[in-house]
Amino acid sequence: MSKDQAVEDNENMGKLQISNTIFTGGFNTVTRMHVIKLDANNGGGLCPGCEQSYTDVSDDEANDQALSLLSMVDDSETKDSVGFGSEVKNDFQHQPNFGEKTRRPLTRKFSVSPTILIPYRLLSIIRILLLGFYLTWRVRHPNHESMWLWRISNTCELWFALSWLLEQLPRLCLINRATDISALKDRFESPNLQNPKGRSDLPGIDVFVTTADPEKEPPLVTANTILSILAVDYPVEKLACYLSDDAGSLLTFEALADTANFARIWVPFCRKHGIEPRNPEAYFKQKHDFLNNEVRLDLAGDWRRVKREYDEFKVRINSLPETIKRRSGSYNAKEELKANMNPSEMGENSSDEIKISKATWMFDGSYWPGTWEVSGEDDHSRGDHVGIIQVMLPSSDAKPVYGSNTNGKHLIDTTDVDIRLPMLVYMSREKRPGYDNNKKAGAMNALLRTSAIMSNGPFILNLDCDHYINNSLALREGMCFMLDKGGDRVCYVQFPQRFDGIDPDDLYANLNTLFLDVNMRALDGLQGPYYIGTCCIFRRIALYAFSPARVTEHHGLFGTRKTKLLLRKVTVSKKEDDEMASQINQCALDCDDDDDDADTRSLLLPKRFGNSTSLAASIKVMEFQGRLLQELESKGNQGCPTDSLTATQEPLDVATVAKAITVISCDYEDNTEWGKRVGWMYGYLTEDVLTGYQMHNRGWRSVYCITKHHAFRGTAPINLTDRLHQVLVWATGSVELFFSRNNSLFATRRMKFLQKVDYFNTSVYPFSSFFILVDCFLPAVSLFSGQFMVQSFVTLLTFNLVDSITLYLHAILENKWSGITITNRWREKQSVVMWGTSSYPAAVLQGLVKLIAGVNISYTLTPKPATPKDGDDEFADLYVVKWSFLMIPPITIMLVNTIAIAVGIARALYNPYPEWSKLIGGVSYSFWVLCHFHPFAKGLMGRRSRALNLFYVWSGLLSIIVLLLSIYIKSSSETQNHMKFLFP
Numbered sequence: 001m002s003k004d005q006a007v008e009d010n011e012n013m014g015k016l017q018i019s020n021t022i023f024t025g026g027f028n029t030v031t032r033m034h035v036i037k038l039d040a041n042n043g044g045g046l047c048p049g050c051e052q053s054y055t056d057v058s059d060d061e062a063n064d065q066a067l068s069l070l071s072m073v074d075d076s077e078t079k080d081s082v083g084f085g086s087e088v089k090n091d092f093q094h095q096p097n098f099g100e101k102t103r104r105p106l107t108r109k110f111s112v113s114p115t116i117l118i119p120y121r122l123l124s125i126i127r128i129l130l131l132g133f134y135l136t137w138r139v140r141h142p143n144h145e146s147m148w149l150w151r152i153s154n155t156c157e158l159w160f161a162l163s164w165l166l167e168q169l170p171r172l173c174l175i176n177r178a179t180d181i182s183a184l185k186d187r188f189e190s191p192n193l194q195n196p197k198g199r200s201d202l203p204g205i206d207v208f209v210t211t212a213d214p215e216k217e218p219p220l221v222t223a224n225t226i227l228s229i230l231a232v233d234y235p236v237e238k239l240a241c242y243l244s245d246d247a248g249s250l251l252t253f254e255a256l257a258d259t260a261n262f263a264r265i266w267v268p269f270c271r272k273h274g275i276e277p278r279n280p281e282a283y284f285k286q287k288h289d290f291l292n293n294e295v296r297l298d299l300a301g302d303w304r305r306v307k308r309e310y311d312e313f314k315v316r317i318n319s320l321p322e323t324i325k326r327r328s329g330s331y332n333a334k335e336e337l338k339a340n341m342n343p344s345e346m347g348e349n350s351s352d353e354i355k356i357s358k359a360t361w362m363f364d365g366s367y368w369p370g371t372w373e374v375s376g377e378d379d380h381s382r383g384d385h386v387g388i389i390q391v392m393l394p395s396s397d398a399k400p401v402y403g404s405n406t407n408g409k410h411l412i413d414t415t416d417v418d419i420r421l422p423m424l425v426y427m428s429r430e431k432r433p434g435y436d437n438n439k440k441a442g443a444m445n446a447l448l449r450t451s452a453i454m455s456n457g458p459f460i461l462n463l464d465c466d467h468y469i470n471n472s473l474a475l476r477e478g479m480c481f482m483l484d485k486g487g488d489r490v491c492y493v494q495f496p497q498r499f500d501g502i503d504p505d506d507l508y509a510n511l512n513t514l515f516l517d518v519n520m521r522a523l524d525g526l527q528g529p530y531y532i533g534t535c536c537i538f539r540r541i542a543l544y545a546f547s548p549a550r551v552t553e554h555h556g557l558f559g560t561r562k563t564k565l566l567l568r569k570v571t572v573s574k575k576e577d578d579e580m581a582s583q584i585n586q587c588a589l590d591c592d593d594d595d596d597d598a599d600t601r602s603l604l605l606p607k608r609f610g611n612s613t614s615l616a617a618s619i620k621v622m623e624f625q626g627r628l629l630q631e632l633e634s635k636g637n638q639g640c641p642t643d644s645l646t647a648t649q650e651p652l653d654v655a656t657v658a659k660a661i662t663v664i665s666c667d668y669e670d671n672t673e674w675g676k677r678v679g680w681m682y683g684y685l686t687e688d689v690l691t692g693y694q695m696h697n698r699g700w701r702s703v704y705c706i707t708k709h710h711a712f713r714g715t716a717p718i719n720l721t722d723r724l725h726q727v728l729v730w731a732t733g734s735v736e737l738f739f740s741r742n743n744s745l746f747a748t749r750r751m752k753f754l755q756k757v758d759y760f761n762t763s764v765y766p767f768s769s770f771f772i773l774v775d776c777f778l779p780a781v782s783l784f785s786g787q788f789m790v791q792s793f794v795t796l797l798t799f800n801l802v803d804s805i806t807l808y809l810h811a812i813l814e815n816k817w818s819g820i821t822i823t824n825r826w827r828e829k830q831s832v833v834m835w836g837t838s839s840y841p842a843a844v845l846q847g848l849v850k851l852i853a854g855v856n857i858s859y860t861l862t863p864k865p866a867t868p869k870d871g872d873d874e875f876a877d878l879y880v881v882k883w884s885f886l887m888i889p890p891i892t893i894m895l896v897n898t899i900a901i902a903v904g905i906a907r908a909l910y911n912p913y914p915e916w917s918k919l920i921g922g923v924s925y926s927f928w929v930l931c932h933f934h935p936f937a938k939g940l941m942g943r944r945s946r947a948l949n950l951f952y953v954w955s956g957l958l959s960i961i962v963l964l965l966s967i968y969i970k971s972s973s974e975t976q977n978h979m980k981f982l983f984p
């Protein structure tokens with residue numbers, strides 16, 4: 001590729017700017033470190049006059065270089081770069097003087113109003129009693145005509161009653177929470193004697209975003225997420241954003257580089273006008289009335305300019321695949337690459353040749369060391385490649401941005417606006433054949449280590465690539481819980497997942513309201529909500545498998561007897577402090593056994609964390625800070641200012657990045673405890689629930705933070721097939737959990753009893769599928785055989801009626817504290833039946849196969865909807881019909897029940913002595929089953945679903961006519977006394 005062409009490509013994509021150094025490290029392939037010097041005056045774009053210096057080095061040489069860089073950085077430097085040593089020591093010796101302001105609590109916890117709570121609890125008890133009566137009646141009144149039907153049906157009912165009980169029990173301790181952001185500001189950012197300038201003492205936060213396939217996860221969606229993070233309302237010098245790209249894709253890489261450029265306009269615009277949300281796509285979708293007198297004139301002008309820039313940015317990102325293909329395809333890649341390579345670097349086998357022939361070229365004419373994507377046939381998430389780290393935006397000490405676009409044109413007047421940007425890093429961990437990459441958990445752990453070396457924020461926010469920050473104060477809200485009194489026992493603050501682009505009917509219960517607004521809120525009143533994989537702020541030391549300083553143990557059958565334990569010594573003496581500084585290779589960690597001293601037992605770091613000394617140093621800092629917090633709190637202070645806990649980010653140097661690259665190699669985790677006890681857990685499809693479980697099991701608490709304006713928003717699959725596969729992944733994860741030693745039946749005494757019950761329910765729910773499947777066929781079987789499940793249809797109907805009324809009342813009360821509507825509830829009920837007959841049974845089968853045969857279960861990445869273009873149907877995906885084997889059981893159920901209704905009616909009509917009660921019972925139950933599959937049938941019909949609606953309405957009307965007819969016949973027959981056993 002000629003330089004001219006590189007430049008032309010670059011112009012096409014809006015003068016991509018890549019700063020600093022791209023670092024790669026890896027195996028069996030050429031490793032190139034190149035430095036691109038940028039023309040800062042020209043917005044940083046690569047220009048013909050730019051100098052480029054390339055250093056081609058082999059892998060071993062790169063490793064040697066990294067090692068020599070490591071050895072160049074002496075211990076003291078290592079300590080300083082992670083905020084260890086003198087700074088922490090000094091701050092600790094001069095503890096802050098807590099003033100009046102520090103006494104204001106940052107959060108409040110209050111109970112749900114008794115006028116709701118008391119009737120809610122009473123109704124729960126009434127329903128439990130009612131269930132008891134109902135089951136007793138079922139058991140005591142066998143149907144001698146069809147004992148087999150009666151037995152099967154009874155077993156199902158018993159299971160459903162048990163499931164309801166497991167679900168309901170943890171919902172009895174309800175609380176609400178509120179945060180006080182102004183108190184946080186007062187405590188950490190207002191000027192005082194020690195801090196006359198009012199610099200921010202808030203702790204550092206590292207934000208992790210993961211992406212794995214640019215085809216399923218459009219780069220524009222990821223770009224918008226990143227922009228919302230860069231523009232969040234948090235001190236820039238305390239914020240670092242990391243993107244993990246498991247595909248190692250040039251597309252994502254270049255999109256991120258362009259995103260960093262666009263951030264130079266977008267972030268000042270957001271700060272200047274305080275706009276919400278700070279995701280450009282979501283922001284520009286809103287209707288803006290600039291004729292309104294209250295709108296400032298400068299906003300209207302800036303809005304137009306920024307919107308134009310954003311539209312161009314969108315076009316560039318959306319055309320990137322073509323740009324890259326054209327760039328790579330039109331050039332004789334093979335020859336150029338061969339010419340650039342040393343013969344010694346070329347491998348013996350033909351795979352090098354294949355790679356070369358597929359090479360993807362970067363805009364500057366160098367080849368991309370990540371996954372090749374010219375052929376389009378690679379599975380992006382699996383492509384092997386070296387580890388790559390690129391700092392796209394250096395830490396915030398770098399030059400401010402002035403709202404200029406890539407051509408250097410000044411677009412926004414940024415007087416009085418903080419115009420610095422947080423650090424932004426691209427990371428793609430190494431992938432090699434023969435190494436399990438451990439999916440998302442592996443990516444998160446690689447990010448955890450990289451960030452420990454590069455910024456070491458004591459807190460971590462984790463977001464999926466399609467989940468953006470919707471409320472710019474979200475991080476502050478989360479920090480209120482972490483920094484308040486008792487916050488040192490909070491391992492994570494989970495925010496609810498909220499979604500854009502869900503069809504108005506929410507056909508497939510994508511909003512997940514029952515789980516997010518009822519279940520998770522109820523858990524908040526116990527030990528805390530689950531970790532759900534995204535929208536979660538972690539305390540870093542909790543991820544390193546440390547225990548909280550203090551825990552409560554629960555004894556007795558229901559965990560009602562409590563003992564409080566102090567796990568870590570609170571005093572941090574000077575001697576101990578010095579010792580810590582000198583012993584960076586040892587660490588006191590929790591050992592999860594009953595020994596009280598387990599926490600203070602020292603283990604060699606490499607065994608647990610691998611042998612990176614920089615990582616060891618950063619972990620030690622975290623552990624030290626944890627103790628410091630505890631020390632301050634034990635002295636009666638409410639929380640503590642964190643200037644003593646976190647150093648402002650150091651400017652990144654080459655050596656630091658070189659150290660970071662070593663911890664993202666494939667074999668770094670060999671013989672360590674990463675994924676077993678440290679970081680995100682491996683071996684399960686739902687790494688999230690398990691990671692949270694391990695923390696609760698160590699005695700940590702978590703918090704559910706529901707903000708007035710949704711803190712984060714994301715997308716969910718509205719297509720039936722994608723949703724089925726997503727639910728399959730979740731349910732399989734639960735089955736894996738059930739069959740593992742992480743089943744909450746074996747949880748420690750540090751976990752509350754009702755929390756254990758809830759975790760148990762989470763691992764057991766897919767097994768309901770067996771009973772749901774049977775229950776869906778029962779009415780059809782009843783119609784075919786002409787027999788009914790119970791003897792007295794009327795008694796059954798009465799029980800069901802009372803049950804429905806109490807359930808309805810219960811739902812109304814639940815709505816009062818959770819906001820979940822009756823429609824949401826109905827959707828949830830439908831979805832349980834739909835997934836219970838499709839994804840859940842498949843999940844149970846997969847789980848059993850894994851257990852018995854040890855076969856690994858494959859993971860299907862959920863496709864994220866692309867940003868719709870103007871004029872596109874936003875819900876087009878809803879009507880796309882894609883075949884899946886998971887559809888077979890629900891289709892069978894629908895067919896069998898429809899045929900059974902027809903057979904039942906025909907039999908009744910042609911029978912001289914029709915048994916109307918059995919017919920009505922069978923038909924109404926069959927119809928009830930069909931009602932649950934209505935969304936499913938709609939999904940199968942695609943755009944022709946209107947016909948289906950007609951079918952449902954007509955069959956409903958027909959059922960009512962049959963019902964009325966039968967009542968009429970019954971009454972006339974009673975008069976004539978022709979039939980003896982019409983209604984037993």
Ligand SMILES: O=c1ccn([C@@H]2O[C@H](COP(=O)(O)OP(=O)(O)O[C@H]3O[C@H](CO)[C@@H](O)[C@H](O)[C@H]3O)[C@@H](O)[C@H]2O)c(=O)[nH]1
Nearest residue numbers: 210211212246439440443464465532533534686726861862
């Ligand atoms: O090998 C992989 C696979 C996935 N991911 C990322 O993991 C995230 C979640 O994966 P996805 O397939 O989108 O899962 P969903 O079903 O949409 O997500 C929910 O369920 C997952 C499993 O419980 C959680 O991890 C997620 O956070 C949660 O949003 C995405 O950002 C992916 O890019 C990787 O980085 N590497």
